[in-house]
Amino acid sequence: MSSDYSYDEQGQFYPFFIFTLSTLVTLPLTYSLLAPSKDPEALAQRIRTDYKPEHADLVQGQRNAQKRRQRRVKRAITAILGWAIMAGMMYLIVTTQRSVLKLWNPYDILGISESATEKQIKSHYKKLGIKFHPDKIRPDPAKNETVESLTNAWVEMTKAYQALTDEEVRNNFIQYGHPDGKQGFSIGIALPKFIVSDGNGKYVVLVYAILLGVLLPYTVGSWWYGVQRMSKEGVLLESANTMFREYKEDMEEGDMITALSSGAEYRSHLKGDKAESGLSKIESKITQPGQLTTYAGGLAEKDKTALENIDSAPRRKVLGLLWAYLGRVELEDQALDSAKYMVAPIANALLHSLTTISIAFGNAGPIISSYLTGQRLIQAIPPNASPLLQLPHFTPAVVEAVEGDSKKHATVQQFMSLPDAQRRSLVVGKGLLTEEQYQTAVNVAHQLPHLHLEKAFFKVTGERVVTPGSLVTLCIKGRVVPPGSTNVPEIDELDLEDIDPAEDDLDALLGRKKVKDENGKIVEKENKPVPPPLTFAPYYARDITPKWHVFLSDSKQGKMAVPPCTFTAFDKPMFTEDGKPTYHMLTLKAPGFAAPPQPGKYTFVMNMVCDSYVGFDAKVDVTLTVEDAASAAQIQAEDDISDPEEDSLAGQMSAMKGGPVKKRVDSDDEDEESGTDEEEEDTSATNTDTEDES
Numbered sequence: 001m002s003s004d005y006s007y008d009e010q011g012q013f014y015p016f017f018i019f020t021l022s023t024l025v026t027l028p029l030t031y032s033l034l035a036p037s038k039d040p041e042a043l044a045q046r047i048r049t050d051y052k053p054e055h056a057d058l059v060q061g062q063r064n065a066q067k068r069r070q071r072r073v074k075r076a077i078t079a080i081l082g083w084a085i086m087a088g089m090m091y092l093i094v095t096t097q098r099s100v101l102k103l104w105n106p107y108d109i110l111g112i113s114e115s116a117t118e119k120q121i122k123s124h125y126k127k128l129g130i131k132f133h134p135d136k137i138r139p140d141p142a143k144n145e146t147v148e149s150l151t152n153a154w155v156e157m158t159k160a161y162q163a164l165t166d167e168e169v170r171n172n173f174i175q176y177g178h179p180d181g182k183q184g185f186s187i188g189i190a191l192p193k194f195i196v197s198d199g200n201g202k203y204v205v206l207v208y209a210i211l212l213g214v215l216l217p218y219t220v221g222s223w224w225y226g227v228q229r230m231s232k233e234g235v236l237l238e239s240a241n242t243m244f245r246e247y248k249e250d251m252e253e254g255d256m257i258t259a260l261s262s263g264a265e266y267r268s269h270l271k272g273d274k275a276e277s278g279l280s281k282i283e284s285k286i287t288q289p290g291q292l293t294t295y296a297g298g299l300a301e302k303d304k305t306a307l308e309n310i311d312s313a314p315r316r317k318v319l320g321l322l323w324a325y326l327g328r329v330e331l332e333d334q335a336l337d338s339a340k341y342m343v344a345p346i347a348n349a350l351l352h353s354l355t356t357i358s359i360a361f362g363n364a365g366p367i368i369s370s371y372l373t374g375q376r377l378i379q380a381i382p383p384n385a386s387p388l389l390q391l392p393h394f395t396p397a398v399v400e401a402v403e404g405d406s407k408k409h410a411t412v413q414q415f416m417s418l419p420d421a422q423r424r425s426l427v428v429g430k431g432l433l434t435e436e437q438y439q440t441a442v443n444v445a446h447q448l449p450h451l452h453l454e455k456a457f458f459k460v461t462g463e464r465v466v467t468p469g470s471l472v473t474l475c476i477k478g479r480v481v482p483p484g485s486t487n488v489p490e491i492d493e494l495d496l497e498d499i500d501p502a503e504d505d506l507d508a509l510l511g512r513k514k515v516k517d518e519n520g521k522i523v524e525k526e527n528k529p530v531p532p533p534l535t536f537a538p539y540y541a542r543d544i545t546p547k548w549h550v551f552l553s554d555s556k557q558g559k560m561a562v563p564p565c566t567f568t569a570f571d572k573p574m575f576t577e578d579g580k581p582t583y584h585m586l587t588l589k590a591p592g593f594a595a596p597p598q599p600g601k602y603t604f605v606m607n608m609v610c611d612s613y614v615g616f617d618a619k620v621d622v623t624l625t626v627e628d629a630a631s632a633a634q635i636q637a638e639d640d641i642s643d644p645e646e647d648s649l650a651g652q653m654s655a656m657k658g659g660p661v662k663k664r665v666d667s668d669d670e671d672e673e674s675g676t677d678e679e680e681e682d683t684s685a686t687n688t689d690t691e692d693e694s
Helices: 014-034 056-071 073-095 106-110 118-132 147-165 167-176 201-228 237-246 253-260 264-268 279-286 301-308 313-326 334-361 364-379 396-403 412-416 420-427 435-445 629-641 649-656 667-674 677-693
Strands: 003-008 185-192 451-459 471-480 512-516 522-526 548-554 559-567 585-589 600-610 618-626
Touching: 014 073, 056 334, 106 118, 106 147, 118 147, 237 253, 237 264, 237 334, 253 301, 253 313, 253 334, 253 364, 264 313, 264 334, 279 313, 301 313, 313 334, 334 364, 334 559, 364 548, 364 559, 364 600, 396 420, 412 435, 420 435, 451 600, 451 618, 471 548, 471 600
Parallel strands: 003 185
Antiparallel strands: 451 471, 471 585, 512 522, 548 559, 548 600, 600 618
């Protein structure tokens, strides 16, 4: 058997080949472009306001540019080109006339039925010979007939006749499907013949050499090099190494900002003439006297010294731009102002790496400073400046009117807790805010997601007490109470407890709950995390959702005790669709950690820091009580013996879990059973004591 490689001379099959390849690339690209985004920024609500700061066009322009990069315009163009190729190939597939390969069938060639006898076959063949034998027929030019075509047709008829009458030919047909026996194996190449004919073969080889020898290695190498030069936090390893050298155990917010200026990511934005231009102008602007701070840029004296000690002009410009951004300094140059808003998101990305470095060293001070620096970068507020600058239209003059001679800055919560008339009298007036500006600021304040901590405690899932070495979970209960909220509902004590689901409650264990649909039928609903509203950050050139970082530290040693846990979504919505707070009790659970190996009481400082808003943090002492095994067994035995009253908090919790409870005895029944007033008083006292203990 021989093999034959043939080309698609009529162009019949290469459209199928190209269409298939295009489909394999185009469909996944199209799905990635059209599929609903899962990013929190795309799903979260927005704070409702029409406030636009100065240079809002520059900030929005950079946001739009970032969104275009995230959409990957090249990917969209590739998808469009792929669909165009697919459409073109489909057109060729539909319109190109293709020859159809048929199985060789002697009955069809002779035009007789498969049930014909040998006598009928011979008779029919004689009739065909009279009509189609080359010696008895002449070519008809009107039918495009030639002597050769007529001869080939008669040869096929003869082979078909022999296949049905000659023993050897019939055996070949039965065994190999062809009267001539085993045929050669033909491989068709789905390329038009013109590509590899007439001297074009060398170009095909050249194309393959470029694709396989140049483009493919370059693409793979670029991807691999890009992966290797980036850290897990998404920053260049060069930048991470530089910030590692910048790290100090006593770093404050100003030190963090200085360290962030060392990132190599700024080079792609500040290169060529932009690397050093405008440096003197920036430094002169940010070092002018400020109204609330020593310098307009919010620098402290040591920060100014650090700026002056930097030898690299490009890095010095980056640091100057960062201080200009934080101090909201007007640089009076559109290019410099655009660069001012550009450096903040880069610095915030680098800050994630610096935070990771701080966590690795375990010192609580730098960890907290890194989170506070993130707040300042997102809100464009310099270190030690008033949190009131987060509100729209608030300027240093307005802040000074609110705080007066106070040495401690007022928070947004404190300002909004004042009566409306008093707030208005402080900030509305000549040189301050107009009535419309005041209403805008108050409207935004009412929508800020201030997570108010209600309770924090430790627990072991399924257990009443914590024993040495057990897996402990830090549970945090809190409600979002926006600044200035009124008519806040009272807290239900049951909402402050964390009730473990029953062991046989599969729905609860899998995070599903049963609710009624519109028709009243009970259906399963999966508990999906709900993101908070997008951060109100008018000066930050990115859309970003707030995050809450929780970690435990040892106040005596100043060390981190339990690594930070970050919360980006919650089990219930913070606000309704129209922007009103829900006051739902939210539950945050930090990943479990091993309890200390020895029984005792261990006190930690729990730090809960919001990375997007200044002054929305919480810091409380929490105590972890570790019981020895004997005490734990005794407590468990007492719980098994005594059932709680049904109207007590413990009874309600037990009933929710499906556990046993004591039925409350009515006072009338008690009167009948006791028979004396003295016994009635004793019973009442006992019930009160029981409720207090529960």
